[in-house]
Amino acid sequence: MSAPTLAARAAGKKRRAVIKIALLTIWAAVFSVIFLLPTILTITNSFMSPGEIASNYGAIFAKGEAGGKVFISERVNLKFIPDMVTLRQYITVLFKSPEYLFKFWNSVILVAPIVLFQVGIAAVASYGFSRYRTKTRNLLFFAYIVLMLMPYQVTLVPNYLVSQFLKTLNTRWAIILPGIFSPFAVFILTKAMRRVPKSIIEAARLDGASEWRVFTRICLPECKSAIYSVIILVFIDYWNMVEQVLILMNVPEKQPLSVFLSKINAGEISLAFAVATIYMIPAILLFLHGEDYLVEGITYSGRLKG
């Protein structure tokens, strides 16, 4: 084959590669924008004045016969850039209406113990699953997987009955206890702990480490990425919970911001954007802090929840 033909072929190949990359980039950019639009809209709109919000979105609500606001289907004016940037929504939410901060605090005191204890208990359980060979180990682990694969709605009624039996219904324990003993974290961490090389554990034992030290000083740090990804995923899962709260803890003053947010949307639309933005901050910070761990943890665990 002559040299010009080879060069032409190479140029054609290069051109095709460039077109392929360009198309992929456009495709990725379009999807990124679609996914990011609601977040961008929420953040930019949080800097609008109540009047501007009302003029843009007032049409979606109208007075009902009973006097309450009801949703009506009319077109709204989706607007990204405020006419005038103002912090009035934030000032109202943070300083004038402590109710929102109480709800935020409710979220924190529900989610923090769930994340903390779920990861702690799951770490110990997964260490047991990965290190000890017992006759019931595989059966028990299989039961964990089956439980994990069940939709939450399936376990809601048993959870309700157990809460009723334990007399925890309408208390925070009704949310926290089932959250602590969730199988999801056990599944992810067991897979991670099984990847810790046996020789490292044996080396630690020969170096004089007790079982507890092997767990805390070797296995936990070795599974750091999986632990971090579990923390992020569990946090996001419970930070956004709605059904559990409505069924198991239907006490308005104890409800978290996730439940309250839907009520704000139906009511004080002018504050909804600021509240939603504040609501997003912990999850975003957590994600940004542990992004690398999350990616690594998910990659290794092979499959994700849901």
Add this chain to the structure above:
Amino acid sequence: MAGIILKNLTKIYPGGNKAVDDISLEIANGEFVVFVGPSGCGKSTTLRMIAGLEECTSGDIFIGGEHMNGVEPKDRDVALVFQSYALYRHMTVYDNLAFTLRMKKVNKKEIDSRVRQIAEMLEIDHLLSRKPSALSGGESQRVALGRALVRKRKVYLFDEPLSNLDAKLRSSMRAKLIRLHEELGATFVYVTHDQTEAMTMGDRIVVMNKGRIMQCDPPQKIYSHPENMFTAGFIGTPQINFIDGTIPPDDRPVKLAVRPESLLLNCESEDCIYLGSGKVELVELLGANMNVHIDLGKTSVVLITEADPGIARGEVFHVSVRPEDVLVFDSQTGLVMEARSYAAV
């Protein structure tokens, strides 16, 4: 420091696989013993049983006179260097070395001094702040060695620690380990499948096959006086030549074994025993020497000779051997025979 006694040690894994089959051995205090054998012969399992990482099915292990069956690995006071190095990936080199001292609650000043001392000795003092992922194979190997040596132990165990290194590094690490053994005067038990390591490092070599000890002797004796065909065949590169033969008066079938360097080409001396003639099949030039593969008809032999351009493929040579260089093994039992009178086939 302490000696090791293994008494009728057996290991049967679940499923019935007998990895170690009733072995007994005494290792003296300060001795350097090398276990060698093919893959699956039970050498690593034996080492792991000494370390306490595997429970023995039956038999007894004594370290420094103390009965060790059922004793936790951390309480046996042994160190093990793993083939994979088994470095703690989330710790720096310093922390890897210090870990065992911290577990023994040694004070910080003492830890620092010992870590730096061992790092200097192994020439890894410039790597102390690095993580294992930033180390080369040779550096990882030295860190693994340092982790074993940083705390004084009764016994040091090595499970093929040089097998992942290149030939040059392996050679220098061999020399380093020999020096370390001399300096420490501790009991070293070393497992390898590399006979060069076995021959150059050990005071004694334990040759294992199918879970049993085939022979346990100093390297020179293992090489020149193997007790059985397995040992004769396993030790030595190229492999010893086996030639079928018979011995009078009843023409009992035997195997004659001759080391490649003992075979002679076109020997005219009357002392030499003529084994046969054949064409050169292959010549492997190794620098100063060469391996010559000759087809004798019923069998092929390999001999080592000085590099000679006159020896080429297709040439015909007479192959002979001196009587004192011939080993005779019983074909049935595979054991060496004292009588060296034979009739070559």
